[in-house]
Amino acid sequence: MEYPLQVGFHHYSVNKPRFVLPIGRDDDHWLLFALTHGHFRYRIAGIEGTAVPGDVIVCPPGIDVRREALAPLTLHYAGVQPTSGEALLPTPREFGSGGPYRFAVRDTKRHYANLRRIAAVSGRRDAMSALRLCHGLSDLWLQLQEELEDRLQAASAPPDSTMQAVRREIEARAFDDGRLQDIAAGASMSRTVMTKRFKAAYGMTPQQHVNALRLSRAKQLLIHTDYTLDHIAGLCGYDSGSYLSRVFHDAEGARPSEYRRRNRL
Template identity: 35%
Template sequence: MVSHTYFQRKEFFEESEDTYPVWVLFGLAAGKFRFWIGEQSGEAGPGDLIFCPPGCTFKREMLSPLELHFIYFNIAGSQPFMPALQLPTVLSHPLDGKRLASNYAYLRKLHLTTDPRSFHRKQMILNDLWQLACENWEGEQQQQELSNFADSEDSLMNQAAEWLYRHAYTPFGMSELSRSLGLSPVQLTRRFRKSFRMTPSYFVKALRIRKGAGLLLETNMTLDQIAAHCGYENGFYFSRVFAQLMSVSPSKFRELNRV
């Protein structure tokens, strides 16, 4: 960490764009703004972490007043204007909202402190914010790898796999997909199994349970909350499917794998 500044209510940006000699982190606790960093752009809101590498132009447009943590930092081994890392995206939205909120609360308390002990504590919090961002990026990469898995010589089944991936975490009926492809449910299942050596329902189940396993390890969500994020109606049904695929209950999985 080089410096940390906390804005309880920032109503406008003094500069619509800037370039920094070190890494910059915008940690949003409230409010929204649009951003453009290199070739990436988007809208950032509460719970988002936005990273700007050194030497990159950071353009922004205020949408609503921000509660903002503004941090300058360096990464070990990096040189000025030469980012040592290529980020998957400049924006990360950590799943563990409680942990993020706790980090923000401690940063607010330590705002404007200058003693070495307080600076060391802020450094530890910055390290954890980076870890939260990495966990989010790694989770998105794993999901992308799963989506890329579905690549066969049957172009129609590739379309089916892409559709399933997009809808996996929301309730849907398999008949909806088969109708859109002009196939009966039996034809869809047969062709999908031939292409990917699994049924469409198993493909969706694997996506959902993998996401659920990540949420069990990375968050303190209840089973009902995790079920909702994974496309299941309730925690009881999620728990039953999880145990079938993983050979262990969700609660036991969380207990065995959390450190």
């Protein structure tokens, strides 16, 4: 079987309090950070963000990635090279201030099952384990490509290029303190005008889109981590766990604790 990439190296770290790997780059690998527990801050090509469980951070060859652990980390760190020589990512400007470097894989069942298989062969030197490692990382790579294709299709579909840019900016800042008022001002319009144009283009208001993104991340963290509700709230852009609980119940008809209990793998 021919795989879409070659594996240069792979490390699996469990409950590590900090990064100990060098920051400088002198290789031609794409770097992948697939996080299963903990969270860390990163900076790639001037773009900053925070990775949480379920995220994959991708760094192109020749670009330094700065990172800081914010909680003990369990993650896969790999260096790969596409066999076709095709680049995975377009330029950062196509995705607003968030850039294309953070991927929140939507098929979490496939993603976590894949990471468990990769972890099972980590550190082994036999040929079969090497083959399984390549298979697992190749499937992860294909998931990222599928996500990228969906992003590009969504960006090119609406006729209003201004609203495309607004949507990318909203998605980049949904979990931080980016206010919709500031995003509207950056697009040289009032929030009211932005809301009307955004709803006409996408069938939902900017706030509804932010709420959907935050709830999606909250569900992911409830299922795949043991984080407290307050901790999850902070990672999803909510002021407190109690506020997240109210929003979650209104949207899902169940408390976060009930959702976690029913959906744990």
